[in-house]
Amino acid sequence: MELDENIILQIKSKLTSLSKSEKKLGEYILSHAVETVNDNTSELAKKAGVSPATVVRFCRSIGLSGFSQLKIRLYADASGGLDREIYTDITPNEDIAMIADKLALRFNQSITQTANLLETSCIEKITAMVDKSPAIYVYGIGASHVAAEDFTHKFSRIGKPVVHTLDHHLLGSSLINASKDCMFVAISNSGETNEAIKLTQIAKQNGLFTVGITQKRDSTLASIVDAPLIHHGGEAVLLRSAATTSLAAQLFTIDVLYFAYVAKHYHEIMGRLKNSKINIQTFFRKENN
Known part of the structure; x- marks a missing residue:
């Protein structure tokens, strides 16, 4: 089972590899994530200045099955209150708590996508x-x-x-x-x-x-x-x-x-780790005495 990724960071990470029209759409969605949830394909295409076909291609290019899945993912992220500041890079005199939140978000996204x-x-x-x-x-x-x-x-x-x-x-x-x-x-x-x-x-x-x-x-x-x-x-x-x-x-x-x-050699390896730990501790204890 695949883990859910943060859709905002997922879009941002794909932007440079998208076609010109798809990138234009992606940038619009990033700036209007909450509003996009309430749009249909034609409405979004018109607002972003692209064709409805581009919306379909965009969803597939970022790894989604279609526009419905994009809206669900956007809604899931936006429902908790979308704080756009957390998706930006570090800024001058950034609050330490915000730095930690930004990095945690990116680390979680990176591990999830890697998995x-x-x-x-x-x-x-x-x-x-x-x-x-x-x-x-x-x-x-x-x-x-x-x-x-x-x-x-x-x-x-x-x-x-x-x-x-x-x-x-x-x-x-x-x-x-x-x-x-x-x-x-x-x-x-x-x-x-x-x-x-x-x-x-x-x-x-x-x-x-x-x-x-x-x-x-x-x-x-x-x-x-x-x-x-x-x-x-x-x-x-x-x-x-x-x-x-x-x-x-x-x-x-x-x-x-x-x-x-x-995992394939669990008992053998655990035995080795235990023995090596005991021997190293014993050796260095003697050296320090």
């Missing part, structure tokens, strides 16, 4: 390969480096050898000499990061199973990997709150992958 985008069959395929891989190679740069580190920490703790470095030359050399049973995971929000793409190509040439974690289904990275994991990206805004929510979506994606693997 709806993740494909179960793809997750299962990757977890099966984690079992077979003697080592996992991971790469991410910039904000994606944080996600790559999180991946490394999680899977290393449960006994999977993970190779992770920002030095793409060193990682490239490691991939060339890696066993063909190994896995390579590239993390790139845009899916167009040159280093991530080149390393993926090296991994593929050497027979490794490749995974791409990205927000762009039509990106270069998603098109060349064996298993693309698509997450929500967020709307483009000046202060890069989209970059923040994209990172949250990446971390959520890695969490889903990690816990899906843990």
Whole structure:
């Protein structure tokens, strides 16, 4: 069952990918969300200065079945009192409570959309390969480096050898000499990061199973990997709150992958985690004495 997304943010995140007439309609709806609930297709089209066919196409372009579903979703959001300020980016001297509310709204939207985008069959395929891989190679740069580190920490703790470095030359050399049973995971929000793409190509040439974690289904990275994991990206805004929510979506994606693997080996992994915790605590306690 898909989770309900915030329709206002859903429209805002799709605006740049819409046709000129659909974008015009989307901008009108964002400015007249409450009034739109009471319009029929022809009335909305006339007010927005587009054709009725554009209304139908717009609904499909943002992932809805039709205008009726759009009105229901708009009504659900507006019924609680539509505060347009909360949908804007951070402003000068912004109230701290409002900053928290704005970010919470975007984080919730990002996680919800990512949960709806993740494909179960793809997750299962990757977890099966984690079992077979003697080592996992991971790469991410910039904000994606944080996600790559999180991946490394999680899977290393449960006994999977993970190779992770920002030095793409060193990682490239490691991939060339890696066993063909190994896995390579590239993390790139845009899916167009040159280093991530080149390393993926090296991994593929050497027979490794490749995974791409990205927000762009039509990106270069998603098109060349064996298993693309698509997450929500967020709307483009000046202060890069989209970059923040994209990172949250990446971390959520890695969490889903990690816990899906843990669920398949629950008792074995819980035993490992318990033993490692006891041994580490004992070791460092002795060191401090």
